[in-house]
Amino acid sequence: MRKLLLSAAALAVAATASAADTVRLGTEGAYPPWNFINDAGDIDGFEKDLGDELCRRAELECTWVTNDWDSIIPNLVSGNYDAIIAGMSITDERDQVIDFTQNYTPPDPSAYLALSDGVDLEGGVIAAQASTIQAGYVADSGATLVEFATPEETIAAVRNGEADAVLADKSYLAPLAEEDPDLMFVGPDVPLGGGVGMGIRESDPELRETFNAAIQSMKDDGSLNELIRKWEVSSTF
Structure with missing residues (x-):
């Protein structure tokens, strides 16, 4: 059954994949254990592991960009990167400016x-x-x-x-x-927010659905909960 679920999820990812060859992922790099810069000067943390795995499942080539938190949404909208993966809680206020994927962690207290x-x-x-x-x-x-x-x-x-x-x-x-x-x-x-999700420009619905399918595949096979437990960022689904 697990293999069947994975196969279905993989087909969903492929069917909704973005036309873009390279997707730029924007993160803050200053909020451990979600995202941070390690001793080697590289982006690290739960969301680095998660983003890399989502891109692998979606068959997307992804690069990482760091951005200060206070301008992270404006710089997504202006095109400096294609998705935010930075511990951002899903809220109605933010959803008026950008779109969100489904949550990849439950609401964190x-x-x-x-x-x-x-x-x-x-x-x-x-x-x-x-x-x-x-x-x-x-x-x-x-x-x-x-x-x-x-x-x-x-x-x-x-x-x-x-x-x-x-x-x-x-x-x-x-x-x-x-x-x-x-x-x-x-x-x-x-208790605040509706969980944490990826922020996507409203003009990129295909990219949102591509990542939605990849997130769902990780929920279905239990690998997302394993990653949450590894980094201790939240309760599990």
């Missing part, structure tokens, strides 16, 4: 990280990376939002007292909490 458990999460100063669903949530929560261009800066803001806590994906914060005994999770987890 967000969490607060602070230096003490007495932080006022509703009325305090909360750091978040700019243009993220966490920043939008904090802005609507009644707390004072301070935004930063990179995730590293949000953690630094907590450590230097500029912010009482940071709100980010729990999968990003968990290794930091394990490494630094002064940092701790506070308050309840916050």
Whole structure:
């Protein structure tokens, strides 16, 4: 049965493959374990492994491009690359500007990280990376939002007292909490977004469906869950 599922998925991928010979994948390269630059100076992480496998299944030649988070959607729209694969949660607001594939991880809980458990999460100063669903949530929560261009800066803001806590994906914060005994999770987890998917230009429906078929084939044969467990980025499907 598994072989039959794989064969059907492969046919679906081939039938919907994009006419483009090379697809440029845009990522941030600054959000481990999702995507980061390793010691050799190469793009690494869950999404690097995932993107390479999706391109292999779709029989696409792919190259990688790094881009700052705050301009990652505008640069997709302007044609600097063909798809975003950068830990981007699917939201209605973003979907008005670009299209998304189906999600390749379930919704990942967000969490607060602070230096003490007495932080006022509703009325305090909360750091978040700019243009993220966490920043939008904090802005609507009644707390004072301070935004930063990179995730590293949000953690630094907590450590230097500029912010009482940071709100980010729990999968990003968990290794930091394990490494630094002064940092701790506070308050309840916050469920946000509709999972993480690839961002595609609205003018490229064939490319979206090509990646949809490849993602589905990885869900069907269990390899996507294996990759999620390897990198510990989310719960599994």
